[in-house]
Each structure stands twice: as C-alpha cells, then as structure tokens.
Amino acid sequence: MNASQEPIGRVTRCSTRGFVGAVRLPEPDLPAFGAFCSVETQHGKTRVLGLIYDLSIEDDELARQMATADELSREQLADAQTNRQVPLEFSALTIGYARGGTFHYTLPPQPPLTLAAIYPLSESEIHNFTERFDFLTLIFGADRLPVDDLLGAAIRQASLTYPENQRQAYLIQAGRECARFMAADLNRLENLIRSLQI
C-alpha cells in the first residue's frame, strides 16, 4: 500500500494513543501539522493511523551559541541543518487503524514498534477514512493537545480530497458533527467554524 511512497520518518517512542517519529531532514511539506500518517504494527496486519499534532527540533548548547552569533557562515548553517544529529521530532495522535481493508475508529490493539517507518496517507486513503466523521471522536478525546487547531487542519485536508463543488457540503457536515461535541462551548465552536470557512 505504501510501496510507492517515501517514509516521512521512523518511530522513536510510542503508545497505543500515539507515536513520536523522527526524521533527519524534513521535506518542505512533510511532515506538517495536521497531516495524516500511518505506521504498520502486528507484523503488517494492522496500520495505525495518526494525525500529526506537534513538530519540534531539540537544541543543544552549540546550537544556542551559534544562534546568537553575528556571522554564521553558509557552511556552518548547512552543517547544522544537514549533518548534526538533531532530528526533527513529530508527534502523532492515534485516530484509528486499518485492518483487513476496514477502517476502525478506535485505538489499535498494539502500538507500532520502534523504528517502524511512518508514511503519509495518500489522498484516497484520507478520503476513505474521513468519509465517516467517527474519526473526530479520538481527536475530541485527546487531552492537552491543540484540539481545535488540529480539527481545523484535519477537516480542511479531508475536504480537499473532494471535487471542488462538493467541498462546501463536506465542511458544513463536519461543522455539524463538531457542534455535537462542542454544544457546551459555543465560543470554541464559532472559532472552529470560522477556521473552516473557505
């Protein structure tokens, strides 16, 4: 399923609720906040589906020293960005899993293993997975994450898998689904709907 795609990183730590991947040099667009991704587990029988909610690059004393330098040479900049062992880390929230050609909108039976390759979800996979709004459940259930921004990014991405004349309808339906979860907090709902407007 992922044979034609390049992995966007490898798992460094994980649980059933999410996983952290690391990549040496990010592509301009991957990984990105709100991007859908997947990683195999259970010897390839299951693919855990995730939504990237955080990207971070750790620093060290040398990076801090160089950041304050007046004259950073092009070579030192290139060295820091391509050679030094400071990977970009991205965290993904588990939003379901795929097994035997079927999507499940609950936590997977097992987390992926360390160093398992993480792939971006193709447009058709995003389309099929987000056809049902059940994928919102695990996002709303996430604790201490930027849930509203994540919802906005995920729904907008899902809408882009539809023909242009169907996107508005998808976004309206997604907004309705979110309203069910956010009925007690209309300010949050209003902000979310505003972020979904084309």
Add this chain to the structure above:
Amino acid sequence: MAMSLRFPQLLSQVESLGEIAARRAADAARKLPFAMQAIDEAKQIGAAELSDRIRRAGDRWRGAHLSEEAVDQVFDLPPHPAHLNVIGADGSQIHPDRHAAALYFLINVGSILIEQGTGKPPSPASEAAVFYDDDDLYGDTGELASAAWINAKRDVAEMEALARLAEDCLGQPTICLLDNGLLLWLALQAGDQHRKSVDRLLAEYLRQMSRIRTSGAAVAGFVDRPRSADVLGLLALVLTPRDEAAATDGSHPYRGLTDRALFADRLEPGQRSARFVDSSPVNRDFETAGHQIQFFYLNTGGAERIARVEIPGWVAEDPMKMDWVHAGIIEQCKTTGGFPYPLVRAHELAVVTGADRRAFETMIEGALIRRGLRPRLSQKAQTKRWTGSRRRHRL
C-alpha cells in the same frame, strides 16, 4: 543519591585554594608591566645579542627561541581567501581495562572537512579502530600499553586523518587543524625502556605530517588557554646581564605569569604575535625530519582571547600558508566564542560516550559468547556496578 564527598571537611581547604589563587593573580598583575616593558627592551638589545644570551644560558634554560620575526612584532588579520578548505580532526579513546570482559583499547577519530566559501554542507566522518592483538596491547616490553602510549597512538591517528583529507584537497588552499600542540609529547616523556616503540610512533607521526606538506596544505595545532611561559623565559634573558646568562637556573622573574597574559594586552582581536621556535628537546627530532615546530599567539576575539598556534617551519616560512592559517582560524572562531568550529565538530564526532562504551562492550560480550566463552567482569568491576546504579524509589 548520597554524596561521597564530605563538604564540611573541604570547606577550609577550598577557602584556602581561593585565597592562594587571588594571591597568585595579584602577583602576576604586579609582574605583568615589567614583562611588557621587557618586550620593548628585547627589541633594543637586538636579535644577535639575545641569541647569544640564549646560547650562554645553556641546556637548563627553558624558553622560546627567536624566529626571523622581531619579538615585538604584531601582525594584523590578513584577508580570508575566497575559498579555503578547513579540516579539523580530534580523537578519543577507551583505555584497556583489566577488569572488563576482554582486554582491548579503542581509538575513535572524528574529522570534518569544511569547504569555506562554497556554501556546501561540510563532510563529517568518524573512524574507529579496536586493538586487541598481543603486539598492540603489550608492545616490545611486555607491559600493558600505558595511557600515554595509547594517547600518542591516537595523536598519530588524528594526524593520519588530516593527511588523508588533505590529499583529497590536492592543489586547493587547505588548512588542517588539531586540537592541541603539534609536538608528540610522548616522545619527550618516554624513558629508554620504551624508546623503540616510541620512535616508531614518532616516525609515523612525522610521516603523516610530511604527507600533509606534500599535499600543499598547511597544518596547525590550536592550544586553547595555553599555560606556557616560553616567551617570558626569553624575556627573562633581557634582564639577565650578558655575563650572568650562563648562571640562569631555569627559573625567571616572571614565574607565575603566562605568555597568554603577556599577549592579552598586546594583541587586538584578529592580530597575531611574532613567531617563536619551541625549545623542547623533542623539537630536535621534528627539526631533523623537516618539521621544526614554531608557534605564535593569536587573539581570537573569543572569551579566552589568546590562543597558542603551533605550526611546522615549512608553514611558518610560507607567507601564503601563514595567511591561510591566521585568517582561517579567526574565521572559524567567529561563531564558537574563540575556539575553531571544525574542532568543536571533530570533538563531537570523536567522543565515545558512556552509552557508546556500554553498547560496544555488549557487542564484545556477544562475540565471546558465540565462541563458547563466558565473558565476565572482574568482581571489583561488578561491585562498582552494584554501587553505581542506585535507583530512586518512586511512590
């Protein structure tokens, strides 16, 4: 974890240490103006007379010999070449441990080639070698390889890494940097018992320096926070009347001062001092091989400001290579507070961490088990593990 040091016991000793350090600093500050004045007087005395006094001072005298540059001369920062390859190398080692599962030592050399002026990402590398043959471990004498000998072997490996990369840059302006002086100190320290194996190492070290020379590159050793007082030793002869030079007993009136303090007030950022010749006996071996070691002081503009840079005579006498070394080091010190960036990176690539060492020892244990052996730490090492791996009890 409970601490082993009983700090109340140390309190009075630490206070005394601070007091003595303050006294030394005051003493050095008192002597410094006289030393500064002596540089000017050295010029007035003239190179011929100073050389004569050095000769009269005899073998016990320790200090810098003169180069053809005047003692008080100061050189401004030359322009940096549009393109300059800068290579740095540094090494680290695991010494043999008779308490470990197997007897070996390991040398890891980190290196980096920066093609300054091209914008290309530098080329980092690290190369490790493990030594376990009886010849490596016991050498000619049958004694287990000493830390000093292994360190010298590491110095040779660093110079070899520089030579290899310098040959890759054939015909291009290139400098090679080492994080230390260029003299192989083991050669000076070794007694007669180890002379043969030390001579072999020294010959190999000099051969690698010759490779760098043939490649057209320059080589320099960068000494951060130097403690040497070689130039002060020379200046002491300025005060010593001609007839008394022969009676000099190796001590001098500037004891407690360092050359670093002397040049901190004389050199502006980017400037270098005159060159001097290292008077260590081992430099004779280097001179015989065509690599007489000279040095100068350089204001890198960083926190420590004054560094000592050692170069072979063939770099010293080539104005173009001197400019590469001078401008190249200053350029590489700009972002790292006065210590060359390639050496920062080479160290990072070379260092063997505790985690690296544990992983390597696990590899060795696996290899032993596959051959039917039962690797075991000594009981002493095992008990150290017991006491060194306390875990915090979490509620």
